[in-house]
Amino acid sequence: MNDLQTGAILRCDKIFLMISAFRHLIGWIVGVFRSREDLILENLALRQQLLALHTKRPRHRLSTAHKLFWITLRRLWSGWKKPLVLVSPRTVVAWHRAGFRLYWRWLSGVSRVGGRKRVGKEIRTLIFRMAAENPTWGAPRIHGELLKLGFDVSEPTVSRWLRQAPRTPDPAHRWLTFLRNHREAIAAMDFFTVPTITFGVLYCFFIIGHDRRRILRFNVTKHPSAFWIVQQMREAWPYLSAHRFLLFDRDAKFGDDVVSSAQDMGSSPVRTAFRSPWQNGVAERWVGSCRQDLLDHVIVLNARHLKRLMAEYVRYYHDDRTHLGLVKDTPAGRPTAVGPISGTKIRSFPRLGGLHHRYAA
Numbered sequence: 001m002n003d004l005q006t007g008a009i010l011r012c013d014k015i016f017l018m019i020s021a022f023r024h025l026i027g028w029i030v031g032v033f034r035s036r037e038d039l040i041l042e043n044l045a046l047r048q049q050l051l052a053l054h055t056k057r058p059r060h061r062l063s064t065a066h067k068l069f070w071i072t073l074r075r076l077w078s079g080w081k082k083p084l085v086l087v088s089p090r091t092v093v094a095w096h097r098a099g100f101r102l103y104w105r106w107l108s109g110v111s112r113v114g115g116r117k118r119v120g121k122e123i124r125t126l127i128f129r130m131a132a133e134n135p136t137w138g139a140p141r142i143h144g145e146l147l148k149l150g151f152d153v154s155e156p157t158v159s160r161w162l163r164q165a166p167r168t169p170d171p172a173h174r175w176l177t178f179l180r181n182h183r184e185a186i187a188a189m190d191f192f193t194v195p196t197i198t199f200g201v202l203y204c205f206f207i208i209g210h211d212r213r214r215i216l217r218f219n220v221t222k223h224p225s226a227f228w229i230v231q232q233m234r235e236a237w238p239y240l241s242a243h244r245f246l247l248f249d250r251d252a253k254f255g256d257d258v259v260s261s262a263q264d265m266g267s268s269p270v271r272t273a274f275r276s277p278w279q280n281g282v283a284e285r286w287v288g289s290c291r292q293d294l295l296d297h298v299i300v301l302n303a304r305h306l307k308r309l310m311a312e313y314v315r316y317y318h319d320d321r322t323h324l325g326l327v328k329d330t331p332a333g334r335p336t337a338v339g340p341i342s343g344t345k346i347r348s349f350p351r352l353g354g355l356h357h358r359y360a361a
Helices: 003-033 036-053 064-076 089-110 121-133 139-148 155-162 171-185 226-236 256-264 277-293 303-319
Strands: 186-195 201-209 215-221 245-248 268-271 347-351 356-360
Touching: 064 089, 121 139, 121 155, 139 155, 171 186, 186 226, 186 277, 201 226, 201 277, 201 303, 215 226, 215 303, 226 256, 245 277, 256 268, 277 303
Parallel strands: 186 245, 245 268
Antiparallel strands: 186 201, 201 215, 347 356
């Protein structure tokens, strides 16, 4: 390397040194004229980031306190972006927007909501209930009922909520309504099976009236047929006219001969739907009572034995056993004791061989 090149390098080094010294001088001058508040805020920001870096966590995640610090610093200091190391300015702005949304969400929740008065849950439930129980009612009828009950609600409000109510009534509800309105004119018939001690099967046939739950006819057979069923129907109404409706299921034993015989007797046969025993609930309930009160506690020997047991049970059922569907009365109308019976000796009378008892003063 010649002397000319060496001199050029030395001159370049001197220029860089002069530039560096000039930068330091400019920085010192700016620091002198810089406000004391900016220095304090910058030191505070740097110290806050050091505290965040020294937290004992697997990953350096900023806590809620750190986020609130940076949001507050952004609002108080215009030079808040310079000392940032851990996060970017965009992150701090996102925190501030999230806090703004939370603040107004809380403010909207605690303040009073303007506009019309809200309809309470009790009134909405009552509107839906009235619409389901009264399919032919509209908003004016339901609004009138609500006014009579003391609810302060307008008819347009009822109409608006009525559009959201399920208008199609439950098929079970429609069927029960039909049975209640026609129970004095309805009779039902059915079979149930009873095993014997020799593993045979006996068929117990019965006809029951819906009005007072009276058993109009019962009998026992080993081989039920359509002709036998028609004969039992004739003996159920030997002199009186038959009920207006005769309800039975879709058993093959209730064939065309049974249907035509019921029509000849002046009754309208009504079949239940497939696999719908609840549609013949009165008959099914009586079968359950027979099993629970008697048949689950005895072993049937033969058809004669079962017929004797069932005859005794029908007498007990009519005269002694109270029923929920009859307001705790019996089908035959059991008299009620008049006046106080305290101090009177109560006697018990066994029924069904002692399985049940009747009590009287």
